[in-house]
Amino acid sequence: MADDGFDFSPGAQVPLSGSAGQTAATFALASAAYRDNPVEEILKADNEWHQSTVKGPRRGAKILRPNLGEAFSRAVIDRMLGVGRNPLIQSFGTEPQVIVEHCLAAHNIRRERDNWLTAVIVLCGLIFLPGLIVWLLVFQIRTAIARREDKRASALGTTLLVAVGALAVIFLIRMPFTGFWGWYARAAVVVPVVGWLWAKQICERTAKDLRERWDSLLAGGAIGAKVPEAVPGSPGETAAEQLRQSLARLSAEQQSNSVFYAGPKGILGMGTRWGSWQLAEDLVPREAGKEIHPFRSWDVIRSIHDQLRMLERGPLNTGGFPKPSIKHWVVTPIGENAKAVSRPGGTDVDAYQVKNHAIQDICNKQQFGSGDRHYLGVQWTLWDGQLIITMLITVTVLHETLRIEVTGHALGPVNSLFTTKPEAPSKQVAKSVRFWETRTVKLPLVDADEVVRLAVRAPLTWYPPLLNWLGGSLTLPEPFGLRHAWADQPWRHRFMADDALRAATPVLRVVHAAAIRVLEENGVDTEKFGNRSSFLSTAVQDPTPRKADVYDA
Known part of the structure; x- marks a missing residue:
């Protein structure tokens, strides 16, 4: 494996290139760790x-099912920090x-609550x-009744709870036992209710946080994530x-220059290929009777690399391109349905x-x-990390x-599930006098x-495998990468689509100009290359993105 000899010494702390302006997508995905929605909501994203799955709980154990934040944070921690984990896709x-x-911070907050x-x-x-046990049975029956589609189910469940409460009061007044067991029976009825009120305060405080x-x-x-356990205080x-x-x-693998091409799924992490332009002509000497000077593909690539660094400059002060990330990529082919890389x-290979x-x-x-x-890539991170445009040469x-082949790849914004803000629980009820009108009533957070x-799950959180077996867990899509697993297509967003399409023409022309310059320097007749380049410069202005990775053969 590439990481067997990874050096964990402190070394120089170098800022990660391109990290500025990437907060929107990062924080949107990070917010999932703090959410309290049902875990099935993530399947909509x-x-x-790429399809994630939720492993269902055993029959009768739905009370132990995790919510979205609990399942997401546990699954991400295990997948990205687990011992002997599989390689990750760059995000x-x-x-x-x-x-x-x-x-980790959300997990710590919940662990303190569970303690x-x-x-x-x-x-x-x-x-x-x-x-x-009696009170848990009552709540389980009430919950089962409330899940029914019948509109009267909720009222029936509440009536059941009130009826059991009335029976508990009668039981306390007319206790069939005396002595120690009488007092113990009274306590067995009252103390769990007191414990529920105490637990409710703990849960509400944590839910608000x-x-x-x-x-x-x-x-x-x-807002910073407090992870004190990641800072060793002593050598032991x-x-x-x-x-x-x-x-x-994890940070080192994120900077890896190795990516994976998964057929119709495109290059994992960069998105599918939406456009492809190829310039292919014979290498003919410029002067008859003479041979061209020997050169290699790397000589052409190096010239293209140098010219792409000038993309952010232009003759007019009109904004234009931000500084792109230009990198040499090693692309490894894998199967379309491969589950690991x-x-x-x-x-x-050194440090990935x-x-x-x-x-x-x-x-x-x-x-x-x-x-x-080998591919030379020029990449822009736009819209606060919500749009990734990559042109590969x-x-x-x-x-x-x-x-010379130029292909365009685009990765769209993270699913809207991750950008929804929390809403205070509420419901609409009819007014007492003007019954034809409704008013909004706020509900408790928990x-x-x-x-x-939460109270029933708490003791089991000390042994996660048992809790996952009883209550279910979230299975992340493989090969897993935080960004591409829940990315939407950019073509539904007009401005994002425009940005992706506009980047193709300047890149294509810079690539062709740099390549033709190398050919001229080495005695190649570039007339056909120039004609073909002009034709492609016209074709690239076609504003329609296509599924170039899907071959209709």
């Missing part, structure tokens, strides 16, 4: 290529470490177990050191980065048949034909059923 336009840190709830369960429940963090992230407030804190190394490995390894000499060898030699391929020489669910 799946796109056409362009986001900072995965920030998202994971928020998941208090566990104490409540022990003091007010386990000691008075008969009463706890989580919702404030959720709202702050989406409002743009840079192995757990903290392991967590620190896992976060460092494997990054390049060996002596040619394929070394420069290996990239040159791939560019010059691996142009036909099996193996990785590859140069191949087969026999006497030189081919209802009775939610308090029971």
Whole structure:
């Protein structure tokens, strides 16, 4: 594996390139860790290529089912920081470490709440177990009745709870037992209710804290994620050191120059290929009787690389392109339905980065048949990380034909599920006098059923495998990357689509101009290349994006 020799020494702290202006997508995904929606809501955010699943609980254990925030934070932590985890797909336009840190922070907040709830369960429940069991059965029956589509079900469930409460009062007054067992029976009826009231206060306090963090992230407030366990306080804190190394490995893999092409799914993390333009002509000497000067594909790529760095400059002061990220990529082919990826390894890889000499060898030699391929990429992160535009350039020489291919990839915004702000629970009720009118009544953040669910789950959070087996869990789509797993297509957003389409023409012309300059310097007749380039400059202005990765053969 490529990460076997990863160096975790402190070293120089270099700011990550392109990290500025990526807060919207990062904070939107991070806010999922603080949400209290039903876990099934995340299935609505799946796109056409990547599907997440929710493993259902065992029959009769729906009271142990996690909500969206609990399931999301637990799944992300396990997948991205777990020991021996599979490689991840880069999340362009986001900072995965920030998202994971928020998941850890949300998990810590809930763990503190669960510690208090566990104490409540022990003091007010386990000691008075008969009463706890009876009350839990009542709540389970009430919940089952309330799930029915019948409009009278909710009223029937409330009536059941009131009736049981009345029976409990009668039981307290006319106790059939005397002595110690009489007092114990009274306590078994009353103490679980007192414990429920205590637990309700704990749950409401935590719910308010989580919702404030959720709202702050989406409002743009840079609320920090407190993860004290990621900072070792002494050499003996192995757990903290392991967590620190896992976060460092995550950041290093995010900067990897290795990506994966999954057929119709496109390049994972960059989106599907929406356009492709190819310039292919024979290498003919400019002067008859003379040979062209030998050159390699890398010479053309290097010239294109130098010219692409000038894209942000223009003759007019009209804004134009922001500074792009220009990078050499090693693209590995995988199956369309592959469930895992494997990054390049060996002596040619250092900290997830394929070394420069290996990239040159791939560019010059691996142009036909099996193996990785080289692409030069120019990438823009726009709309606060919500739009990723990538133009990839590859140069191949087969026999006497030189081919320059430019392809456009676009990754759209994260699903709108992640950008919805918290709303205070409320319901519409009829007015007492003007019964034909309605008014809005605010509801508590945590209802009775939610308090029971959290209290019952709390003791089991000490052993997550058992809790997942009983209550269910979230299974993330593979190969997993935080950004592309829940990305929408950009073509439904008019301005995002315009940005993607407008980037193609300048890039194509710079690539062709740089390549033709190299050919002229090496004695190649560039007349046909120039004619073909002019034709492509006209064709690239076609404003219709296509599914270029889907071959209708």
